[in-house]
Amino acid sequence: MRQIIFLFIGILFGITMYKSEAASWFRIYEMFQFKSFHMYGIIGSALILGILMIQLIKRFKIKSAYGETIEIPDKAKSISRYVYGGIIFGLGWGLAGACPGPMFTLIGAGVFPILVVIIFAVLGTWFYGKIAPKLPH
Amino acid sequence: MELILNPWPWYIGGPMIALILFLLLYFGKNFGMSSNLRTLCTICGAGKSTEFFNFDWKKQQWNLMVSVGAILGGAIASQFLTIDSSVAIHPDTLSKLQELNFESAGMAYMPEELFSIQAMTQPKVLFILSFGGFLVGFGARYAGGCTSGHAISGLSNLQLVSLYAVIGFFIGGLVMNHIVLPYLL
Numbered sequence: 001m002r003q004i005i006f007l008f009i010g011i012l013f014g015i016t017m018y019k020s021e022a023a024s025w026f027r028i029y030e031m032f033q034f035k036s037f038h039m040y041g042i043i044g045s046a047l048i049l050g051i052l053m054i055q056l057i058k059r060f061k062i063k064s065a066y067g068e069t070i071e072i073p074d075k076a077k078s079i080s081r082y083v084y085g086g087i088i089f090g091l092g093w094g095l096a097g098a099c100p101g102p103m104f105t106l107i108g109a110g111v112f113p114i115l116v117v118i119i120f121a122v123l124g125t126w127f128y129g130k131i132a133p134k135l136p137h
Numbered sequence: 138m139e140l141i142l143n144p145w146p147w148y149i150g151g152p153m154i155a156l157i158l159f160l161l162l163y164f165g166k167n168f169g170m171s172s173n174l175r176t177l178c179t180i181c182g183a184g185k186s187t188e189f190f191n192f193d194w195k196k197q198q199w200n201l202m203v204s205v206g207a208i209l210g211g212a213i214a215s216q217f218l219t220i221d222s223s224v225a226i227h228p229d230t231l232s233k234l235q236e237l238n239f240e241s242a243g244m245a246y247m248p249e250e251l252f253s254i255q256a257m258t259q260p261k262v263l264f265i266l267s268f269g270g271f272l273v274g275f276g277a278r279y280a281g282g283c284t285s286g287h288a289i290s291g292l293s294n295l296q297l298v299s300l301y302a303v304i305g306f307f308i309g310g311l312v313m314n315h316i317v318l319p320y321l322l
């Protein structure tokens with residue numbers, strides 16, 4: 001039953017990705033051309049509110065819906081994996097014009113060629129898992 | 138109603154993403170969409186041969202539900218909450234794309250030249266979609282997150298390493314957009 005909540009959060013997310021045009025290839029292309037504030041406004045305003053929210057959660061020890069302390073794990077310390085992985089991700093983001101969240105939204109919007117992108121994103125993930133022990137982290 | 142049916146400006150889209158981040162935290166989870174790609178590998182049986190995929194995917198069921206919701210949300214938004222889906226990109230970007238023979242620029246949500254069944258008969262387009270997807274999947278897991286996990290979740294939690302990742306995202310995206318893509322299109 002708890003899972004239904006996540007379905008609704010996902011629906012809200014999908015509607016937001018589609019309606020804010022963050023799922024549009026054109027908006028991603030335009031973002032990397034530095035021609036519009038739109039995408040920077042979306043990410044920037046989400047970020048400012050997110051920082052405020054997490055500071056408030058920590059300061060006032062706000063509890064989750066289940067009465068537990070909200071914990072946000074720190075990311076593992078490293079530089080190389082974030083820089084190398086980030087650049088590889090960015091190359092793909094610039095090429096396919098979609099990141100993992102919007103990919104799902106686009107299936108629902110009937111953009112079926114996105115399935116090719118998703119299948120290969122799964123393959124890319126699998127390939128990472130295969131060769132991860134050999135990569136600098 | 139008109140406000141919903143028109144494209145949402147950034148000052149609606151951004152706060153909505155912050156709301157989604159809050160809802161996930163409030164229900165005891167963390168925002169990160171690319172983890173689902175790893176879960177899909179595990180469901181397909183990748184855990185048998187690779188340690189990285191050997192985990193109890195049922196613990197990630199909630200995130201798969203978010204993905205299914207994202208699909209439904211895309212369907213609801215495009216079918217019922219949109220009159221005109223064309224994306225009003227900046228005139229400079231529009232003319233640049235027209236030079237690259239993107240006739241659908243300014244008139245559609247996605248470029249017909251890349252994301253239509255006809256376009257998929259071209260090897261070049263199939264290469265762009267498949268290689269792009271592969272790099273996104275590989276890079277997201279190598280970096281330990283994508284736009285949602287690092288640019289939103291990680292930076293909101295003031296994680297310095299997420300800043301490294303986001304700088305990487307933009308280096309990669311800019312190189313692709315300005316240096317590689319013009320030769321591919």
